[in-house]
Amino acid sequence: MATDVTQPGSGRSRSQHSAFSGIEPGGLGAHAGFRGGGLARRDTADSLERGLGWFSMCLGAAAVAAPRWVCWLSGLRSPTVMRLVGTRELTAGIGILTQSDLAPWLWSRVVGDTFDLAALSIALGRRGRRGRAAVALAAVAGVTALDLFAATRLTGSRAGRTAPGVSGRTDIYLERSIAVSKSPEECYRFWRSFENLPRFMQTLESVQQLDERRARWVAKGPMATRLEWTSEITADRPGEELAWRTLDDSGAANAGSVRFEAAPAGRGTIVRVSLHYSPRGGALGAGLVRLLGHDPQSRIREDLRRFKQVMETGEIPTTRGQPSGRRSLFGRVTRQWGLMS
Amino acid sequence: MKANVWYGKEQLKVESVPDPKILNPRDAIVRITSTAICGSDLHIYDGYIPGMLPGDILGHEFMGEVVEVGPEVRNLKIGDRVVNPFPIACGACFFCQQSLHSLCENSNPNAWLAEKLWGHSPAGLFGYSHLLGGFAGGQAQYARIPFADVGPIKVPEDLSDEQVLFLSDVFPTGYMAAEQCNIRPGDTVAVWGCGPVGLFAIKSARLLGAERVIAIDRFPARLRKASQWADAETLNYEQVDVREALEVMTGGRGPDACIDAVGMEGHAHGAFGTYDKLKQALWLESDRPPALRQALMACRNGGTVSIPGVYGGFVDKIPFGAVVNKALTVRSGQTHVQRYLRPLLELIEKGSIDPGFVVTHRLALEEAPRAYRMFRDKEDSCIKVVLQPWADVPTVEPEKVHETGRILH
Numbered sequence: 130m131a132t133d134v135t136q137p138g139s140g141r142s143r144s145q146h147s148a149f150s151g152i153e154p155g156g157l158g159a160h161a162g163f164r165g166g167g168l169a170r171r172d173t174a175d176s177l178e179r180g181l182g183w184f185s186m187c188l189g190a191a192a193v194a195a196p197r198w199v200c201w202l203s204g205l206r207s208p209t210v211m212r213l214v215g216t217r218e219l220t221a222g223i224g225i226l227t228q229s230d231l232a233p234w235l236w237s238r239v240v241g242d243t244f245d246l247a248a249l250s251i252a253l254g255r256r257g258r259r260g261r262a263a264v265a266l267a268a269v270a271g272v273t274a275l276d277l278f279a280a281t282r283l284t285g286s287r288a289g290r291t292a293p294g295v296s297g298r299t300d301i302y303l304e305r306s307i308a309v310s311k312s313p314e315e316c317y318r319f320w321r322s323f324e325n326l327p328r329f330m331q332t333l334e335s336v337q338q339l340d341e342r343r344a345r346w347v348a349k350g351p352m353a354t355r356l357e358w359t360s361e362i363t364a365d366r367p368g369e370e371l372a373w374r375t376l377d378d379s380g381a382a383n384a385g386s387v388r389f390e391a392a393p394a395g396r397g398t399i400v401r402v403s404l405h406y407s408p409r410g411g412a413l414g415a416g417l418v419r420l421l422g423h424d425p426q427s428r429i430r431e432d433l434r435r436f437k438q439v440m441e442t443g444e445i446p447t448t449r450g451q452p453s454g455r456r457s458l459f460g461r462v463t464r465q466w467g468l469m470s
Numbered sequence: 471m472k473a474n475v476w477y478g479k480e481q482l483k484v485e486s487v488p489d490p491k492i493l494n495p496r497d498a499i500v501r502i503t504s505t506a507i508c509g510s511d512l513h514i515y516d517g518y519i520p521g522m523l524p525g526d527i528l529g530h531e532f533m534g535e536v537v538e539v540g541p542e543v544r545n546l547k548i549g550d551r552v553v554n555p556f557p558i559a560c561g562a563c564f565f566c567q568q569s570l571h572s573l574c575e576n577s578n579p580n581a582w583l584a585e586k587l588w589g590h591s592p593a594g595l596f597g598y599s600h601l602l603g604g605f606a607g608g609q610a611q612y613a614r615i616p617f618a619d620v621g622p623i624k625v626p627e628d629l630s631d632e633q634v635l636f637l638s639d640v641f642p643t644g645y646m647a648a649e650q651c652n653i654r655p656g657d658t659v660a661v662w663g664c665g666p667v668g669l670f671a672i673k674s675a676r677l678l679g680a681e682r683v684i685a686i687d688r689f690p691a692r693l694r695k696a697s698q699w700a701d702a703e704t705l706n707y708e709q710v711d712v713r714e715a716l717e718v719m720t721g722g723r724g725p726d727a728c729i730d731a732v733g734m735e736g737h738a739h740g741a742f743g744t745y746d747k748l749k750q751a752l753w754l755e756s757d758r759p760p761a762l763r764q765a766l767m768a769c770r771n772g773g774t775v776s777i778p779g780v781y782g783g784f785v786d787k788i789p790f791g792a793v794v795n796k797a798l799t800v801r802s803g804q805t806h807v808q809r810y811l812r813p814l815l816e817l818i819e820k821g822s823i824d825p826g827f828v829v830t831h832r833l834a835l836e837e838a839p840r841a842y843r844m845f846r847d848k849e850d851s852c853i854k855v856v857l858q859p860w861a862d863v864p865t866v867e868p869e870k871v872h873e874t875g876r877i878l879h
Binding site: 308310396397427430431434437438441442443444445446447448449450451452453454455456457459460463469 | 471473475476477483485487488489490491493494495496523524525526527542558560561562563564567575576577578579580581582583594600603604605606610614616617
């Protein structure tokens with residue numbers, strides 16, 4: 130239904146991608162396929178990443194299957210914690226070996242390594258286990274260095290590019306589309322009335338039109354922060370396209386466009402959003418929010434879905450406020466964070 | 471209100487929860503008069519459905535009386551008696567417009583989760599995991615129905631609850647399974663599994679003109695029902711070699727169509743049965759597919775294998791070479807219930823079918839935990855349980871409940 134044609138983790142092979150141009154007609158039309166460089170995916174994991182992935186799998190398997198043995202080996206105590214560590218390692222390993230966007234999985238390894246280093250440091254303070262704990266600590270430190278190197282290499286390589294005409298750094302380019310059973314004109318009209326946007330853009334609090342071209346945006350940022358910025362419209366073709374860019378360096382610098390393409394045989398409209406943006410908190414921040422599902426890719430995917438829902442049904446399906454039995458902590462947290470309905 | 475709440479594998483509790491409220495303009499609230507336990511609820515009970523959270527209210531086969539409607543629901547009014555389809559469908563998206571309601575693009579608030587597991591998300595369902603929306607189910611005294619202007623069908627007062635209740639799921643599900651077989655005069659249809667869906671598939675295959683229907687199960691009571699109700703020939707797979715029997719019965723050609731009404735918790739004997747149980751226990755495959763394997767092998771060249779049985783994730787050792795080299799057509803899907811409501815209600819009104827036939831037990835909602843166990847273990851020849859949300863808990867001995875609760879046909 131919705132398609133995502135780029136992943137920021139594809140960074141390293143994206144050097145050809147140069148200018149922010151919205152989408153040129155014919156460049157990425159409904160049938161034109163993907164544009165080259167900007168949308169290229171990771172070809173294959175490099176041997177370092179692949180190695181780390183398999184390392185995760187092996188360590189994870191050992192820790193899950195034989196937690197006591199791994200505990201003995203590393204001078205740690207709790208087989209239960211070891212099993213959890215193993216599960217974490219397996220998850221990261223599967224992520225690295227199967228997903229096209231490696232960066233968040235490598236960052237998750239770095240976070241895990243930090244935990245392990247802390248645990249081993251504590252073990253080092255205990256008598257009788259020092260020798261093994263020290264060896265394990267040295268090994269983990271080495272792996273941590275490799276993880277950190279691989280993660281920053283992947284994330285760092287796409288930093289520093291700037292879309293022309295945008296102040297602030299815009300590092301990441303992404304595109305997503307969704308099919309809506311309404312005409313391009315209807316879709317355009319709804320989107321062009323900016324006061325409608327908070328209805329389907331979850332983090333948006335308000336949009337205030339300042340004059341014909343400029344608007345003031347207020348959005349909820351991560352961790353109860355608030356983002357505000359001013360944007361101007363750079364292209365406005367009724368029934369076809371809207372493009373914008375931010376004017377001030379607010380930490381939310383972005384430039385993008387939304388195109389409304391008539392789908393063939395009366396199948397409504399393909400709504401196509403492309404966006405250059407600059408992640409808050411830099412590369413590490415981007416990796417972390419992506420793990421939590423609050424990254425721009427997921428947000429645009431969900432916002433587009435909600436746009437479709439509002440257009441087609443007049444409402445957004447929800448379960449918020451429905452009865453249930455007692456929720457576990459996990460259930461409460463996932464619903465509170467809006468991860469699951 | 472009282473509701474049947476899931477807290478984990480084999481852990482159900484009927485307890486007091488808040489009443490549902492209208493949350494969206496197209497919602498309605500019904501006061502439930504009858505609600506049933508579906509065979510697919512047993513997959514949840516046994517812990518095989520991913521995406522369940524403790525505290526979820528179960529149940530997706532229910533009917534009742536409309537007690538509240540949202541401002542955008544114009545076709546229903548308070549007091550209407552309705553049966554509710556188990557998939558939630560908006561009626562406006564690409565798939566709803568083609569009457570593929572169980573594929574509605576707009577009704578699953580957790581679509582992204584389902585996309586991770588299956589590539590794309592189907593419709594939201596009542597009481598069937600957070601992968602499919604996390605909607606509170608209908609084994610309760612009240613339920614909220616989203617898109618109430620599309621789903622529920624009004625039913626005439628002169629039909630009893632049990633005559634129309636199964637329009638919510640098992641009747642259309644069995645019917646769609648048979649319809650997908652594209653039955654032509656002279657066809658033989660073999661049906662694996664004689665639970666409610668299998669029985670409705672058997673009966674529907676007959677209604678759609680099948681010459682012979684062969685019912686496969688291991689419980690004599692269920693096989694008896696199949697032969698009584700739909701004049702099916704029966705095979706008990708614990709007593710005969712099903713493949714061999716089907717060959718003999720069809721002149722060595724195989725059934726024209728095969729229906730797998732078993733799904734992910736199939737039973738098999740011998741090495742393959744042990745193999746599946748082991749793999750499922752180790753989480754190396756999520757579903758056990760012995761019935762599907764056998765159906766694919768048994769089906770005649772160029773035939774159709776129709777799968778109403780629920781599979782959730784990954785299965786192993788599927789003879790896909792048989793699909794290719796025998797030019798089989800494989801059809802499946804959650805049921806597009808909305809599409810079948812009206813035509814099947816007409817069949818009931820005409821007297822072509824009395825769906826109440828499948829009911830074996832009628833119990834109070836409070837007894838849901840016991841009813842699930844009984845249904846799962848086929849105790850007391852249990853085939854279908856109808857729960858009554860407003861009945862008082864019977865104070866009689868359990869044995870007596872069986873006697874008074876059972877409907878004899």
